[in-house]
Amino acid sequence: MSLFFATERQVAIAAVRRACGLTSTVFNKLIKNETLTKGDKSPVTVGDFSAQAVVNTILSRAFPDDPIIGEEDTKDLRGDSPESTALRSRVIDLATESLAGELGLGEMEEWGLGPKHTHTPSQLLDAIDRGTYSGGAVGRMWTLDPIDGTKGFLRGEQFAVCLALIVDAKVQLGVIGCPNLSQDASKPDGPKGCMFVAVRGQGAEQMSISGANPAPVKIPVFPDGDLNMLESVEAAHSSHSFNDRVSRHLGITRSPTRMDSQAKYCALSRGDGGIYLRLPGTSGYVEKIWDHAPGSLLVEEAGGVITDARGLPLNFGLGRELRENHGVVAAGKFVHEKVLAAVKEASEEEKPNV
Numbered sequence: 001m002s003l004f005f006a007t008e009r010q011v012a013i014a015a016v017r018r019a020c021g022l023t024s025t026v027f028n029k030l031i032k033n034e035t036l037t038k039g040d041k042s043p044v045t046v047g048d049f050s051a052q053a054v055v056n057t058i059l060s061r062a063f064p065d066d067p068i069i070g071e072e073d074t075k076d077l078r079g080d081s082p083e084s085t086a087l088r089s090r091v092i093d094l095a096t097e098s099l100a101g102e103l104g105l106g107e108m109e110e111w112g113l114g115p116k117h118t119h120t121p122s123q124l125l126d127a128i129d130r131g132t133y134s135g136g137a138v139g140r141m142w143t144l145d146p147i148d149g150t151k152g153f154l155r156g157e158q159f160a161v162c163l164a165l166i167v168d169a170k171v172q173l174g175v176i177g178c179p180n181l182s183q184d185a186s187k188p189d190g191p192k193g194c195m196f197v198a199v200r201g202q203g204a205e206q207m208s209i210s211g212a213n214p215a216p217v218k219i220p221v222f223p224d225g226d227l228n229m230l231e232s233v234e235a236a237h238s239s240h241s242f243n244d245r246v247s248r249h250l251g252i253t254r255s256p257t258r259m260d261s262q263a264k265y266c267a268l269s270r271g272d273g274g275i276y277l278r279l280p281g282t283s284g285y286v287e288k289i290w291d292h293a294p295g296s297l298l299v300e301e302a303g304g305v306i307t308d309a310r311g312l313p314l315n316f317g318l319g320r321e322l323r324e325n326h327g328v329v330a331a332g333k334f335v336h337e338k339v340l341a342a343v344k345e346a347s348e349e350e351k352p353n354v
């Protein structure tokens with residue numbers, strides 16, 4: 001039987017795998033002036049830029065007509081200042097080195113990828129800027145977060161390379177690479193590095209980053225009293241005190257697991273935590289589609305439910321942002337409705353949140 005999106009799945013896995021390798025190289029060699037602070041005060045590193053160059057180059061060669069919505073752009077890389085020049089050359093070197101390896105893709109030659117092909121600096125910068133697509137409700141488009149959880153990446157904790165294919169506003173394919181996540185949730189000190197792959201209607205699986213040991217993931221049915229909350233590390237990204245209030249309404253006694261990035265969706269999909277709650281703080285920040293697209297499909301294909309805090313589906317067809325959604329509530333299907341009710345009760349007590 002031929003499966004839908006088989007080529008897209010294969011290319012997305014190869015691209016995320018390559019970017020995960022690159023991020024490990026960068027982490028081990030990152031030096032102080034290789035991190036910038038963006039306009040919104042969030043950090044971006046040479047790793048974010050070069051991983052976007054690599055993934056976008058692979059996608060553009062394999063699917064030249066598909067637009068890409070990527071988090072990063074080259075504004076900070078194209079200037080003439082010594083800082084810009086140094087950053088640019090480091091990003092180009094890292095991306096060039098990463099793209100020079102075998103990708104394990106059958107059509108690589110035909111697509112102009114692999115060790116025999118070189119990419120000029122200007123092609124690599126343009127590849128990063130292929131990510132500036134504005135999105136919308138119609139057609140195929142990819143969305144990429146080259147390093148999600150950059151703060152976690154810098155701390156040596158959780159981060160993820162996140163890629164999704166959206167068709168007519170629906171996420172059809174999601175791939176998340178988590179280089180620092182334990183392969184076996186019950187062995188936190190065991191081997192690390194996993195990849196989660198979901199295709200709509202075809203289920204969700206976890207494998208090692210090399211592709212070894214693929215196994216389906218499914219959100220378990222938690223006995224009452226065994227639930228716990230997954231939440232952001234950064235208090236500015238989602239209110240911890242609001243989550244505590246929701247936990248009290250649900251009778252949750254276990255302490256929350258704090259983790260950066262879409263690794264939270266991965267943990268949820270394999271039962272390593274029962275609820276992911278992300279309610280907006282007071283800053284007016286609007287969530288971006290690349291921070292939720294692959295994770296949302298992973299949750300659904302693992303048998304869970306994901307909505308915003310008001311119970312509405314996440315709308316990926318409104319451009320680069322989840323403009324009409326308010327926060328995120330993700331959980332197993334037997335738990336989700338109870339969480340929404342608890343969110344409502346908690347927000348009635350604490351008005352500014354919902």
Ligand SMILES: Nc1ncnc2c1ncn2[C@@H]1O[C@H](COP(=O)(O)OS(=O)(=O)O)[C@@H](OP(=O)(O)O)[C@H]1O
Nearest residue numbers: 147148149150151232233234236237259260261285
């Ligand atoms: N103020 C505010 N509110 C909500 N979300 C924000 C905010 N600022 C940034 N971001 C986005 O959060 C992404 C990281 O989310 P995490 O869940 O990993 O946060 S945390 O680091 O665990 O706290 C992070 O993704 P990356 O930039 O890819 O790291 C941002 O897109």
Ligand SMILES: [Mg+2]
Nearest residue numbers: 042043071150
């Ligand atoms: Mg960022």
Ligand SMILES: [Mg+2]
Nearest residue numbers: 145148149291
């Ligand atoms: Mg992100």
Ligand SMILES: [Mg+2]
Nearest residue numbers: 071145147148
């Ligand atoms: Mg990012």
